[in-house]
Amino acid sequence: MGSLSIWHWIVVLAVVLLLFGRGKISDLMGDVAKGIKSFKKGMADDDETPAPKASEPPRPLPHQASPAPETEKKAV
Structure with missing residues (x-):
């Protein structure tokens, strides 16, 4: 009783075909194939x-300006 025989699968297939019809199932399989x-x-x-072009060097952002000279830094 625990295993499904070939007759169980035939009955399930027949019910599915009756509910959905052959046209709907084939359309559904076609849509699945298109998606894949x-x-x-x-x-x-x-x-x-393609890899990005390296025609010009990257520009620094305004907040990443070059470091200030040592004379302008405050001693801690």
Whole structure:
């Protein structure tokens, strides 16, 4: 009684087909396949991203200005 035989699976499959119909299930599987293909394409696009161009050196931010000369620093 604890295991499911082939007849149990056939009955479950028949009920699912009656409830959802063959058209809805095939549409659902098509949508799943499109989603998987889109995911794989997105993962492949991430791997092929080019490195950023290094045409000009990075500029320092205003709050990261060069250190003040030693004469302007206060002694502690």
